[in-house]
Amino acid sequence: MQRRHYKLLATVISLFILTISFSKNAIAQGKNQMVRLAKIKVDPSQLNNYNKALKEQMTTAVRLEPGVLTYYAVADKKDASHITILEIYADTAAYKLHTETPHFKKYKDTVKGMVQSLELVDVNLIGSSRKPGM
Numbered sequence: 001m002q003r004r005h006y007k008l009l010a011t012v013i014s015l016f017i018l019t020i021s022f023s024k025n026a027i028a029q030g031k032n033q034m035v036r037l038a039k040i041k042v043d044p045s046q047l048n049n050y051n052k053a054l055k056e057q058m059t060t061a062v063r064l065e066p067g068v069l070t071y072y073a074v075a076d077k078k079d080a081s082h083i084t085i086l087e088i089y090a091d092t093a094a095y096k097l098h099t100e101t102p103h104f105k106k107y108k109d110t111v112k113g114m115v116q117s118l119e120l121v122d123v124n125l126i127g128s129s130r131k132p133g134m
Contacts, residue, residue, distance in 0.1 A: 033069070034095050038085040039119040046114040047081055053114075054083075057107035065101065067094020 042050045058071040070088035075081075089095040098104055 032091045033125070034087075034089040034092050035123050035125055036087045036089075036095075037121040037123055038083075038087060039117075039121065040083045040085065040115055041117040042081045042083060042111075043114050043116055044081040050083075050111055050114045053107055053110045054085075057103055060103040061098060061101070064103070065094070065098055067091065068098055 054073055061068040062071060067090040069090060072086040073083060075083050089098065
C-alpha cells in the first residue's frame with residue numbers, strides 16, 4: 001500500500017512540475033527533448049549528505065552543460081528519503097554527454113552507498129500551463 005501511495009504521489013508531483021515548467025512554445029520546440037523521472041530511495045541516515053551531493057550535481061550540470069535544460073528534485077513530505085527528480089535534456093545525445101561529465105561521475109561515486117533503490121522512467125510531455133511571467 002505504501003509503495004502504491006509513493007508512486008501515485010510521485011506521479012502527481014511530476015505532473016504538477018511539468019505543468020508549471022513549460023510554455024506552449026517550449027512544447028513545440030521540445031519534441032526532441034528527453035524527459036525523465038528518477039525515483040530514488042535514499043538511506044535516511046545519509047539524507048543530508050545525499051541532498052548536498054544532488055544539489056551540487058544539478059547546479060553544476062545546468063551551469064556547464066547547454067543540453068541540460070531542467071532539474072527539479074522533490075522529497076515526499078511523509079518520507080523525505082523518497083526523492084523524485086524531473087530531468088529534462090535537449091535530446092538523448094545531451095543526456096549521454098551528461099553521463100560522461102566529471103561532475104556526474106563524482107555524484108554517482110559520492111552517492112553509491114547512499115542510494116537504496118533507483119527507478120528511471122522516461123516520459124513524454126503531453127501538455128503544460130503556467131501563469132504569465134512565471
